[in-house]
Amino acid sequence: MIQTLLLTALVIFSILAVLLRDLLKAAISLAIASIFLAIIFFRMNATYAGVFEISVVAGLITVLFVSTIALTKSDGDVRESKVVSILFPIFFVLFIIIDIFVMKTLLNRLMVVRYPAPTGNFGQVLWGQRTLDLVGQIGVIFAGVFAVIALFRKRDKKDE
């Protein structure tokens, strides 16, 4: 029951983050959604995932969003197509129906193969068994940093 309530709250605040036109409110909704997700992680014994979700997504990223919004001047309202506000609920309801159908009807009937779970604590699994992913993560971080440098660079006068 609590799990269902938490999941419902997560979905509601995620939708608000997308639909709210005020960026500040949208960022706060995202942070609240993230806190609900973190609680779900904790309840499912994924402690590290919960800690990262709260500290990075609900904390650090929200601070970055709010700071950026505070530092950015409004450039006037951008007109958005009304089609989105009509289509979104339709797609959302369709998604929920398909999701329930798939999860309850199809997947419950299937057997599961259990390979031995990774042994060791979080650090051992992360450093010892997901080493290649860490190399990839370094690549993602570099790409993000260089993307910021490239996109916020000053152009030479002759290029402008």
Next chain:
Amino acid sequence: MVFTFILVPLVMASLMPLIGKISKKFLPDILTNITLLFLLIYSITIGRQIISSGTGIRQLVWLGQQLNITLALDGFSLLMLFLISLVSFAVGLYCINYMEHYGSKAVFYALFLLMIAGMNGLVLATDLFSIYVFLEVAAVASYALVAFGLGYDELEASFKYLMLSAVATAFILVSIALIFGFTDSLRLHDVALAFQLLNAKYLVGLCVTLFIFGFGLKAAIVPFHAWLPDAHPSAPAPISAMLSGVLIKISGIYAITRIFLNVFGLNPAISTVLMYLGVISILVGAIIAFSQNDIKRMLAYSSISQIGYIILGIGLGTPLGILGGLFHLFNHGIFKSLLFLNSGAVEQATGTRALDKMGGLAKRMPITAATSVVGSLSIAGVPPLNGFWSKLIIIIALVQAKAYGFAIVAVLASGITLWYYLIIQRQAFFGKLNETWNNVKEAPFWMSASMIILALICIAIGILFPIIIKSWLVPATNVLSAGVYYTINLFRF
């Protein structure tokens, strides 16, 4: 050491901004191109050596201790590594001149090398989550590269690309999560074995659907192609060449092929879906390309059409179909890169991409025109160039499999392709010289050199195609034809 394919571009990328502080242009140009040449030679010599002794499953050893980094190099991944290295080397040479006026060359090269590291990692990964991580490395770098010009169009195209890629990633992640939930493992070997034991056709169907949405978006298969006609024309020409020539194939086609054929196993249902998606892409891409006036947009739609041929061949699932699909994938990487580099040379010289404003440029830009003719005839499938052989093999495979309808569409679309490429030639390069372009000059040395290299490769593959098929394509086809049993038997570690 197989890890070199990931490590070298990653390390060079991380050093590039520092190198840029010492020398803004010279050292970044030299070091990037040396790195790319090294990767090309390495893929030809060491790569072939490794797979000649069977599948190159390698666990990384560092300072005498075994690290948990396991990479697999086989005929299929080696073909992809070779394509990435070959195209990126030609593009690297082109960038020496072309990227002069963009500024911040060192950062550009850093992102370029990261994109290559991401693609190499994806091709060598033996685990679904690692595939996703390296997909993201290549994707994040490519968003920035598309927007590198910082113009309105570039930023808009990059944003659209980013948004649709995020949707694609969500589908891919959901599928990976489902697989993990049912198998408790993400290793390709374990998943392949588990799916054989489970005999779970519903689960396979669901995962295939999600992967088709996700990787189909990355590969720009119709109807998931909306981002490509904006992103590819807006990017700087060398990046358009990399995106159309290599990236959509690695992050889309490679992933689909590896997972569907070697992990799930290609059943008649998946085969039919892929073939229909292929044939729809062929037709839609060709018909829309036909009506374009922007040369790069026409090339972008043409990419969608040609990706359709690749999917059609691989989706057919017979050894000949797979061979034809892979051959066309390789060839398309070469001639589409060449054509985008041609369009970049024309755009840089004239300042326009509109075909109706060009005219008679062959008189002022003979090298660009000549190489463009080679690229156009190759992609249209005119004998004896490389595109002819790959399309012929796909069509023969379709006829052998009695898929006559698909074969007829493939032949007809090839005719449409020839038609719109002849329009490019007639409007841009031949006919009377538009007086506006009297002072236009041929592309600078390195740009011309890279276009000549790619054009010569098109001709060489066309003439020497039996050697290419025997040495590069047959090992790759064998890997895919062996299906799930290949992964179960040879990906054990």
